[in-house]
Amino acid sequence: DSGVTQTPKHLITATGQRVTLRCSPRSGDLSVYWYQQSLDQGLQFLIQYYNGEERAKGNILERFSAQQFPDLHSELNLSSLELGDSALYFCASSVEGTNTEAFFGQGTRLTVV
């Protein structure tokens, strides 16, 4: 158990809908990262937050957004969902903001039908 908790584990929704994925980082970790993993693309970095502020952006679509709350949990919002958004979404956390030794959660499997 990495100590990073993601909910829900599975999510099935229809095209055009909006969903929210939640992540609780390890105790003491200030930084949260979101990744998307699909079969053909591998792990793709989406966005990073550090102590409530956006720190870095990767390949995140405009339909996607995230935030980190004062208690350091984070939410990833996906809207206007398309079939191609079906993937595993991972959250990771680390003590610092430099992405060293990040610990991953178990992921949320999103299926868009």
Next chain:
Amino acid sequence: EDQVTQSPEALRLQEGESSSLNCSYTVSGLRGLFWYRQDPGKGPEFLFTLYSAGEEKEKERLKATLTKKESFLHITAPKPEDSATYLCAVLIFYGGSQGNLIFGKGTKLSVKP
């Protein structure tokens, strides 16, 4: 363009048959190289971090090495429980403290008894 390439894509070994996985990278501003293990449907599990050429780290049957252009993950006398996908990632900095992990697509290792 920053790129991480892992080879082979898949590797099948007999129990006890030692081998090596390769991770080559072309990035600017490398700050570290990470190895992760990922089991099906689970989040990546951190294995090693290497920071400079010539550095080596070991953990049980695994040994990671780093040169200026590539890293190797050596597996000595593997067991079936070592079967997993092994991911390599490089940490690069864009400026200040903004970092990003770029992942390779992984090597899927199968160890047969």
